[in-house]
Amino acid sequence: MKTLGAGGLAGLAGCTGEDGDGTPTEDGGGGGDATPEDDLGDTLVGPDGEQVTLSMVYSTGGQTTKTIAQFVQQEYGKLGIGVELTGVPFNTMLSKYAQNTYKPEGGEERSSFNAGPRDEATSQEQWDLMLGIGFNSYPRTPTSIRPFWTSEEKREQATTNFYGYRPSENIAGMLDEASKETDEAKRQELLADVFGILSHDQPVNFYEFSVDLNGFQKDIEGINPGPSIGYNSQQYFRGESGSTPSVTGAYSVGSATDAKTLNPIRINDVSSSNRLELTLDTAYTLDNNDEVVYRWVESIDTDDKQNYEFTLRDNLQWGAGYGQMTADDWVYYIEEVHQAEDNWAGDVNQSDWFRGGEPIPVEKTGKLSFEVQLPEVDPAFIKKPIMWESFCLPKGLVEKYRDMDDGGNKLNQSKAIQEITYSGNLGPYTFDRWDRESVFVAKRNEDYYLRDVEGYDGVPYFEEKKYQVFGEQSTRLSAFETGEVDQVGVPSSKAKKFKDLDSTKVIQTPNAFCSILAYNQRANGWDQLRTREVRYALSMGVNKETIVESIDRGYAKVAHTHQPEYSDWFDDSKVEKTGVGENYGAAKAKRMLADNLSGDYSFK
Incomplete structure (x- = not known):
């Protein structure tokens, strides 16, 4: 999950006009399908x-x-529904609204993003609608969406x-079934069915896939x-095109949100992962062509x-x-953290290491090698977020706390x-300091292991790298314009400006994260949201095309399910489209609400 909203501020989408100060005009386009x-x-x-009246955070x-x-x-408002808006920082939204708490009978209270049954596990703050979260669609490995869409009853x-x-x-x-299917046509059909079901169920309103606009100072090569x-x-290095890399001063990234945690066991957001990855590489990563780029891992054999x-x-x-990183560290970490029956450390990604409710066997095969033994064939395993970009902790550190009954605190x-x-x-860097909600600073690691690998001599090329948090977009962009970051x-509204400046450049890349409007189907949400048709009606009532074209200035694509249309797993014939064309409009949405709300509701 990560905070989203990559486009530019252009007034409210759907408005045919805009006042000079950016205030939306009232002739908001669409929804005019009602007749007397x-x-x-x-x-x-x-x-x-x-x-x-629904509450939206x-x-x-x-x-x-x-x-x-x-x-x-x-x-x-066109549907006759009021909405109360509450804006909070992204991490606050996660901790007080998305995270929920549950105390099983005779057990310890637990908190997570799915702490227990929806009738009993509720968040600290009440909400009906949540906006500003993006879910990774994993177009490389789409079965990785399991944690989002498995029934909340299957908590693990x-x-x-x-x-x-x-x-x-x-x-x-x-x-x-799709995870182990080696016949690509059958796999495609299974996954297309999943994305069709999601478009039908509308657990959230899938409204757009944004495009990332990456701004760099012109001299970053x-x-x-x-x-x-x-x-x-x-x-990355600072210099002229074609010049030889050399170590220079600091490199600064301007960020809208801070890390939530530096604990790899509990990281499930991009901001936290970005900070930790300054100081720790991962097992391996994937390049722009989905080819493996080896980091801690030197080879993968199957x-x-x-x-x-x-x-x-x-x-x-x-x-x-803690000595040398060995297979003992990995096997212990997988078995005693990822697969710990009581999830003592609060691992937020524990389900990745289970198949059919059973832990995936892991066996040491040498001092520096270990084997992951899947119960079924899985040709896409190395591209899934299991070993891909996975962290590890030293066995000596973890075992100090393994038997403490404190939830890993x-x-x-x-x-x-x-x-x-x-x-x-x-x-590439070592931790220097973390001033919460301000700056995270790491210094160049003089002993970085990757320098021994061909092509990486001398890396990294900055004395320090830091993430600076700017709560206001205008402040962040001003710092970029002046060269502070x-x-x-x-944002798309500023793309042309920074493309045209002599000192900066903008690189456009696709984004696999789907922007959603979540519907709270737990006990502290509007109870009617548990009815599929009600959720569907609410999705029909929001014009997605206007969001994309007016708010995000075309730097996005309309979404209808948790997979982009360019994906191999998207089948247009199976996806139900909402919020566009004939499937958008206040009258249609109101009629569906009237037909499916409980008898205690009516239009006046």
Whole structure:
């Protein structure tokens, strides 16, 4: 998950005009499909006789999220529904609204994005609608969407189902079947069915896939543009085109949101991962062509696409006296953290290491090698976010806290985790300081292991690298314009400006994250949201094309399910489209609401 809203502020989408100060005009386009004979009334009223008013929380970190929230409020107004808006920082939205709490009978209270049954596990703050979150669609490995769409009742798999969705069909089983299917045509059909079901169920309103506009200072070289831009960021340098890389001063990234945590066990957001990856590489990554780029892992061997052997480089050293990284570290970490029955450490990605409810066997095959033994053939395994870009912690560190009955809190609060003292030579930089909601600074690692690999001599090429948090977009862009920061996400409204400046450049790349408007189907959400047709009607009532064209200035694509249309797994014949063409309009949406809300609701 990550905060989204990459377009430019252009007034409310759907408006045919805009006042000079950016205030939307009232002639908001669309929704004009009602006729006198089928008009149901202007206001939806509930059992108390008052207008139905829904609460929407949105992230203030997104570049256009507030504008989209206001537009949805406007669109729902045409349906006779009021919307109360609350803007909060992204991390606050996750911790107080998305995260929920549950105390099983006779057990300890637990908090996570799916802590328990939707009737009992609720968030700290009430909400009905949530805006500003993007879900990775994993077009390389689409079965990785399992944590989002498995029924919340299957808690160990549905780790990110914070909205309490229960599918109309067995999505988890279909994804399991697709994971082991080697016939590409059959696999495509299974996955296309899944994305059709999601478009039918509308657990959230899938409204757009944005395009990333990556702003760099003109003198930053070594960039490889593409969908995996940044995979080789160790090789960025400051200089002229064609010049030889050399080590220079600092490199700064302007960010809208801070990290939530530096604990790899608990990271499930991009901002946190970005900070940690300054100090720790991962097992391996993928380039723009989906080819493996080896990092800690030196080779991957498989003869049957079921058993995968990973061999580590022999020059990897932990810090803080934990010695060489070996297969023992990985096997212990997988078995005692990822697969721990009680999830003692609060692992947010634990479901990745299970198949059919059973842990995936992992076996040490040598000092530096271990084998992952899948229960079924899985030809896409190395591209899934399991070993791909996976972190590890030293066995000696983890075992100190393994038997403590504190939910992993002492490990989480330890100096080793908070200051990444164990990083050794395992990343391009070493931790220097983290001023919360301000700046994260890391210094060049003089012992970086990757320098021994051909093509990486001398990396990284900056004395320090830092992420600076700017809560206001205008402040962030001003810092970029003046050269205070070297890299920043650029809103579409400012793309031309920064393309035309002599000092900056803008690189456009596709984004695999789908922007969603989540519907809270738990006990502290509007109870009518548990009805599929109600959710469907609300999705029909929001004009997606106007969001894309007016708010995001065309730097996005309309979404209808959790997969982009260019994906091999998207089948237009199976996807139900909402919020566009004949499937957009206030009258249609109101009629569906009237036919499917409980008898205590009516239009007046």
